[in-house]
Amino acid sequence: MSRQLTGRDILRWVRRRYQKYRGDIDSSGKGVAIIRFDAGSADSARVKVRMQASRVSADQKVKAFSSLGFQVHEEVLGRSVHPLDFSRLIHRFNVDEMTTGIIVQMPTHDDLRMAVQRISGKKDIDALLGGRSPYRACATADGIVRVAEPFVQDKPLTAVVGGKGFVGQGVAKLLRDKGVEPMVLDAGDDLRAVRDAEVVISATGHSGVLGREHLRPGHRIVVDSGFVPQRDGTVLGDVRKDAVDIPQVITPVPGGIGPVEMAVLMERVVQKEVDPSIPSWSISPEAAREMSRERHPSQESEGGRIHLVSRGENRGVTSETGTERTDHLEPTSDAIRTGSLDSDPSPQVQSTSMTEASADPGPGAEQSDRTGRPSDRESGPKDISRSSMDPPRRQLPPEIEFDEARSDQALADKDQQARRDVDDMQSKRDHAKPDDGRVDEPQAPHDERVPSSREQAAVEEARCDLRRPSAGVRQEEAAQAESATRSRDIADKLRRAAEARGEARERSTTAHSVDQEERLRRGRMAEEHQGAESEGRTLDR
Numbered sequence: 001m002s003r004q005l006t007g008r009d010i011l012r013w014v015r016r017r018y019q020k021y022r023g024d025i026d027s028s029g030k031g032v033a034i035i036r037f038d039a040g041s042a043d044s045a046r047v048k049v050r051m052q053a054s055r056v057s058a059d060q061k062v063k064a065f066s067s068l069g070f071q072v073h074e075e076v077l078g079r080s081v082h083p084l085d086f087s088r089l090i091h092r093f094n095v096d097e098m099t100t101g102i103i104v105q106m107p108t109h110d111d112l113r114m115a116v117q118r119i120s121g122k123k124d125i126d127a128l129l130g131g132r133s134p135y136r137a138c139a140t141a142d143g144i145v146r147v148a149e150p151f152v153q154d155k156p157l158t159a160v161v162g163g164k165g166f167v168g169q170g171v172a173k174l175l176r177d178k179g180v181e182p183m184v185l186d187a188g189d190d191l192r193a194v195r196d197a198e199v200v201i202s203a204t205g206h207s208g209v210l211g212r213e214h215l216r217p218g219h220r221i222v223v224d225s226g227f228v229p230q231r232d233g234t235v236l237g238d239v240r241k242d243a244v245d246i247p248q249v250i251t252p253v254p255g256g257i258g259p260v261e262m263a264v265l266m267e268r269v270v271q272k273e274v275d276p277s278i279p280s281w282s283i284s285p286e287a288a289r290e291m292s293r294e295r296h297p298s299q300e301s302e303g304g305r306i307h308l309v310s311r312g313e314n315r316g317v318t319s320e321t322g323t324e325r326t327d328h329l330e331p332t333s334d335a336i337r338t339g340s341l342d343s344d345p346s347p348q349v350q351s352t353s354m355t356e357a358s359a360d361p362g363p364g365a366e367q368s369d370r371t372g373r374p375s376d377r378e379s380g381p382k383d384i385s386r387s388s389m390d391p392p393r394r395q396l397p398p399e400i401e402f403d404e405a406r407s408d409q410a411l412a413d414k415d416q417q418a419r420r421d422v423d424d425m426q427s428k429r430d431h432a433k434p435d436d437g438r439v440d441e442p443q444a445p446h447d448e449r450v451p452s453s454r455e456q457a458a459v460e461e462a463r464c465d466l467r468r469p470s471a472g473v474r475q476e477e478a479a480q481a482e483s484a485t486r487s488r489d490i491a492d493k494l495r496r497a498a499e500a501r502g503e504a505r506e507r508s509t510t511a512h513s514v515d516q517e518e519r520l521r522r523g524r525m526a527e528e529h530q531g532a533e534s535e536g537r538t539l540d541r
């Protein structure tokens with residue numbers, strides 16, 4: 001029986017943790033731009049599916065950023081948008097000093113890729129610029145590795161399936177940063193090699209590439225970052241449904257890596273706008289164990305206690321100032337943390353647990369709501385605490401100021417305080433307006449201000465550059481073309497492998513037909529893929 005490690009718990013925690021910045025961010029007027037594309041009626045079913053994933057993801061980003069108090073400018077473009085118009089839009093956000101981040105949802109049309117590369121490096125919060133981004137990897141890869149981190153502390157063999165795709169590459173890179181040399185599997189490889197691994201990360205976006213023949217009970221965790229919406233409203237991941245019960249822990253789809261990605265993006269913009277020294281969140285091994293819930297909670301769930309650990313550093317992320325902060329896995333003090341929590345179950349703690357436990361609809365409820373929006377109700381995690389042993393590099397906000405937290409007693413006190421904070425927040429939430437703590441509705445689309453003459457000039461310049469790409473851009477393009485070709489090959493090979501296994505037969509009728517249709521069209525859409533496959537969250541996005 002597998003247990004699920006849900007991203008929704010993590011997102012909920014992070015959202016709560018950042019609530020205190022909301023007022024300041026709100027009054028700063030800062031905003032985040034999200035640009036996505038809509039499928040046209042002429043688009044293939046496959047493109048429609050991908051645009052649907054892009055829409056779901058954009059919706060989640062709108063929610064995440066507005067819950068932090070950011071203005072969110074969501075632009076929805078037709079797939080036939082002219083490159084110059086697209087470029088102009090990017091430019092407008094580049095020069096708008098109130099815009100702190102720009103995300104272009106993948107996939108885009110081939111002829112827009114160069115303009116995507118014109119996103120200002122400073123605003124590239126989802127690492128779309130590759131090496132020119134201030135971040136080591138996209139938010140999805142970052143989220144995946146944070147979820148995997150507690151399971152790879154002893155550097156077990158870790159397989160990255162789809163490890164040459166956009167997300168997979170980022171995952172491999174971040175794992176290497178941690179001293180874990182991944183087994184990279186991609187098209188053409190026998191995916192059954194994942195059986196040799198103890199940890200499996202899948203980022204192919206090809207629904208059902210991993211089945212019963214690939215997974216084993218010895219797998220500590222399978223991280224599934226697939227997200228392929230189906231016509232019936234359900235969503236498929238990389239792991240086939242009949243195999244999700246095999247590993248010890250699995251991230252669900254939906255409700256797994258998607259929300260974790262949002263939590264990473266929230267951290268990135270908060271660090272960027274509020275204070276770069278705000279510690280990155282991470283998950284301790286204890287937290288991971290306790291957060292992993294039984295999938296079918298027939299008996300009392302005994303709590304799912306969460307301990308997320310703030311580390312006093314930005315773990316491999318290059319800050320805006322450009323200083324690369326190296327990634328230390330500092331000695332974890334989880335035993336101490338847990339000891340201090342477990343040996344001192346204060347009344348607050350117990351009542352928190354009980355109140356929350358009774359309010360928690362449980363994973364079963366979440367499962368029955370598979371196709372809906374994630375519940376914004378702060379219902380899930382019990383017993384939340386934050387603490388860290390890691391000394392800060394810089395000044396940290398008071399409640400995560402760890403300097404004086406050198407003694408167990410100090411830690412215990414801090415944990416108590418953290419619990420009280422959480423209680424406070426919860427009771428405020430319960431007694432204040434019912435919506436308190438919820439994520440806001442998307443903000444209205446942004447101003448349609450006319451570009452100034454200077455901006456116009458810059459657009460002109462962009463236009464020239466579009467015709468005569470700079471050496472840098474050409475290099476980027478060449479690299480992209482290469483990776484696109486590789487990705488297409490990968491996609492084809494993965495598809496053939498999947499077909500050879502007759503995976504479609506194991507699906508529901510609806511899923512089956514959608515899938516087949518997708519497959520039939522895939523040949524025709526090969527060119528489409530060529531552009532699209534190399535970017536986005538996975539090969540499929």
Ligand SMILES: Nc1nc(=O)c2c([nH]1)NC[C@@H]1CN(c3ccc(C(=O)N[C@@H](CCC(=O)O)C(=O)O)cc3)C=[N+]21
Pocket residue numbers: 053054056057060103104105106107126128140227253254255256257258259261262370371372373374536537541
């Ligand atoms: N530049 C770029 N970056 C991306 O990260 C990116 C992209 N383009 N293009 C599209 C894909 C898709 N993707 C998802 C992210 C979150 C959820 C997500 O939060 N899903 C919710 C589902 C919520 C619901 O069903 O309403 C969940 O899993 O619980 C889904 C899909 C990111 N992508």
